[in-house]
Amino acid sequence: MKSSPALAAAAAGLALLATACGGSGSGGDAGTGTAAQPVQITYWSWMPGTKEMAAEFNRTHKTVQVRFSEIPAGLNGGYDKLAKAVTAGNAPDVVNVEYQALPDLVTQGLLRDSTDELAKTVEGYAPDAVRTLVTLGGRTWAAPYDVGPQTLYYRKDLFAKYGIAVPTTWDEFKRAAQRVKTASHGEARILDFWGDDVATWAGLAQQAGARWYGSTGDAWTVDIADPATKKVADYWKDLVAGDLVLNHKAWSPEATKAVTDSRAIALIGASWSAGGIRTTYPKQAGQWAEAPLPNWGTPVTGAVGGSSFALTKDTEKAKAAAEFVTWATTDAAAVKARLAAGTSSALPAAETLRATAKDSFDASFFGGQDIYQVAGAQVPTIAKDWVWSPVHNSTSLSLQSGLGTAQKSGDFWPAFQAAQRAAEKSVTDRGLKLAD
Amino acid sequence: MATATPRPGRRRHTAAPVLFLAPFLLLFSATLLAPIGYALWMSLFREQAASGLGFGGTKTLFVGAGNYLRALDDPGFRRGFAHIALYCAVYIPVMVGGALALALLLDSALARAKRFFQLAYFLPHAVPGLIAAIIWGFLYTPGLSPVLDLLSAFGADWDVLGADGAVFAMANAATWQWIGYNMVIFYAALQAVPRETLEAAVVDGAGQLRTAVSVKLPMIRSSVVLTTLFTAVGAIQLFNEPEVLRSRSAAISPDWSPVMFIYQAAFTRHDYGLAAAASLLLAVLGAALSFVITRLGNRWKEA
Structure with a gap:
């Protein structure tokens, strides 16, 4: 009888735990609260400026308050x-997810x-290009x-020095590449x-008409080793084998050094690269500019990167x-709060x-060029119906490894063939259905 | 009185060992047995998508030995063991042999500034392994590495992280890190060799080299066996060096070593069952290796 208070306390604790766990399955809704009793939601992110953005929300909203982690x-x-938190029942209500990872999650x-x-x-x-990425x-x-x-x-200055115009097609790009090599005496x-950068390749393949993933009915299609990707792989093999481009590992110190030393005078990036270029090459301020990516004759663009906001499975709010x-x-x-804090473009x-x-973006690095107009004008040209798949993360790793091996010779195509097999295996390994 | 004491005494004897062992057993169970049991449990199940496209979440299936068979059937996992075997074949003789040579040199009567060298050799071990791997990554990168630039100036262009060199590059980094540490162990063991034995060797006319090989080395056999055991068990768990150097070398695939394979299975493929099964297979190999090395070591000791 002596132990009964302790027992009662333990039982109460268990009951509490049970309700806490049980509640999470309901997916119910606590409404939007009142100013006196605001609804507390939690938000997880790692992206620059999101903390400041959450603070701005709390400053301007009374009935909902965000706790940022x-x-x-x-x-x-x-x-x-996030996966562990969902299993444990203590996931946040909102989380940032990159488009590429969304199907996986x-x-x-x-x-x-x-x-x-x-x-x-x-x-x-949302424009079609991204709406298709969040609609599964x-x-x-x-x-x-x-x-x-x-x-x-x-580099505006070096393009002028070597006498080349900004190429608009990949044919022009190749001619410009030859010109730069000769005009600089091979420097x-x-x-x-x-x-070896899978994201760059995905964008280039998308531009050429590839659709690496898709679905028919309730099955996934995998088309990494398709003719469009082959066309792109062959094009770059030609340039690499002809020593017309440098070909360093993505994001490597060697790659940074090549640009710093003006041995590479252009980069393939995306709208969000501008911020990074500005912070990585501060000494080249005023010399950079952004242009549409060269294309295959018709203005079509690939898209890479980007992120979204998602609600987690068991949110009750x-x-x-x-x-x-x-x-x-x-x-x-x-947007203002988010960009004021970071260097994001x-x-x-x-x-x-x-x-x-x-x-919110200081464009003096780009000589005052309206880079948002340049990138924004490309959005309607983004190739339609590109989607990511649940197996892209693992496929991307093996593809990157294969591309890295091929970097020296420029013989990239076998890496895509291997990635095709890896992706198909991943689909069936996870119990997903693969279209015949 | 003498006859009355045994009873409580015996009772105290039964309570004492339990009391003394309890902290160890508790921690051992909580941090080793329980996780192994959990891994064993996990290795029997497999998460599968509940629908063709997978947007309906996942369901957990009991697969028995299925995950073990899948691990053994995976060419990536098997290749990992081949990589590790090659790595061990390069690393263990060089590192243990080198540490032994350094310890014997330091212990010889001819050595000067012993304390300085002891510290100097040990110093690399004070650098955290991850940091060391990053620094070595820079030293192996042409254009950034002063060593490679110097070699290149003399016309020797060496692709350290190429397909053939990567294993040696990793063994080199690990040797740098561990040779001093093991040297200290050997040196401490050498200090325990009775001085009269060494004097007897000198009196019998043995030179420095002969004394080192025929007298000192056999007397520190148990340290050599123990060090080899620890090194081998550590080597099959190789992860830091290849994972860090992977970003600099196309020759190192994401599942280059067994632990990297396990890491990929768990954290990019969310295949926890496969990861658990592969971990247990690796643990079994580790245990088998310990057994073999200890056996061989005992035979050598008895020889």
Whole structure:
């Protein structure tokens, strides 16, 4: 009898635990709260400026309050942390997810089908190019924040010095590459092609008409080793084998050094690269400019990178969370707060926000060029119907490894053939259906 | 009185060992047995998508030995063991042999500034392994490495991180890190060799070299066996060096070593069952290796 208070306490504790766990399955809704009793939602991110953005939300909103937590970058542990939190029942309500990772997270069952909360909003502001990336199986899983059309960054001063105009097609690009090599007496090359960078390749393949992943009915299609990708692989093999481009490992110190030393005078990037170029090469201020990426004859662009806001599977505050997400993706104040804190040059998916983004970004590095106009004009040309797949993360690793091996010879094609097999195996390994 | 004492005494004897062992057993169970048991449990299941496209979440299936068979059937996993075997074949003789040679040199009557060299050789071990791997990555990169630039100036262009060199590059980095540490162990063991034995060797006319090989070395056999054991068990868990150098070398695939394979299975493919099964297979290999080395070592000791 002596032990009964302790026993009672333990039982109460267990009961509490049981309700805590049981509650998470319901996916119910606590509404949007009142000023006196605001709804508390939690938000995880690692992206620059998001903390300041959450603070701005709290300053301007009374009925919903956001508690921000910084997590490691998605592929560096952030997504794993999310997976564990969902299993443990203490996941946040809102999380940032890169487009490439979204199908992976959805198939792991970590995110909430937010069609009811977000579909209408997303329809209202998001261009097709990104709406297809957050719509899986006909349902809306996230709200796009930015869009990353591929673009060319080049050194205005050196293009003038070597007497070349900005190439608009890949044929012109090849001729310009020969010109740079001769005019510089072999000192410089037009580009440091990051031959092992899967994101760059994905964009280039998309531009050429490839659709690496897709679905028919309830099965996935994998088309990494397709004719369009082959065309792109052959083109770059030609340039690498002809010593017309440098070909360093992506993001490597050697690659940075080549640009610093003016041995590479252009880079293939995306809308969001401008911020990084500005911080990496501060001494070349005023000499850089952005242009549309050369194409295959018709203005089509590939898109790379970019991220979205998603609600997690077991959130009980979906309505409040959706209010925050809508604000974060469509309100000028959100973009302003986010960009004021960081060096990001991300192009907002919502066209109405691009003027604000432009004002928040110091473009003097680009000689005052309106880089948001340059990138923004590419958005309508982004190739349609590109989607990522749940197996892209693992495929990307093996593809990168294969491309790295091929970097010296420029014989990239076998890497894509191997990636095709790896992706097909990953699909069936995970119990997904592969189309015949 | 003498006959009355045994009873409580015996009782105390039964309680004492339990009491003394409890902290160890508790920690051992919580940090080793329980995780192994959990891994064993996990290795029997497999997460599968609940629908063709997978947007309906996942379901967990019992697969029995399926994950073990899948691990053994995976060419990447098997290649990992081949890589490790090559790595061990290069690394262990060089590192253990080198540490032994350094210790014997330091212990010889001819050595000067012993304390300085002891510290100097040990110093690399004070650098955290991850940091060391990053620095070595720079030293192996042409254009950034002063060593490679110097070699290049003399016309020797050497692709250290190429397909043939990567294993040696890693063994070199690990040797740099561990040779001093093991040298200190050997040196300490050499200090325990009775001085009269060494004097007897000198009296019998043995020179420095003869004394080192025929007298000192056999007397520190157990340290050599122990060090080799630890080194081998550490080597099969190779992860830091290849994972860091992977970003600089196309020759190192994401599943280059067994632990890297496990890491990829768990964290990029979310295949925790496969990762658990592969971990246990690796643990079994580690245990088998320990057994063999200890056996061989005992035979050598008895020889």
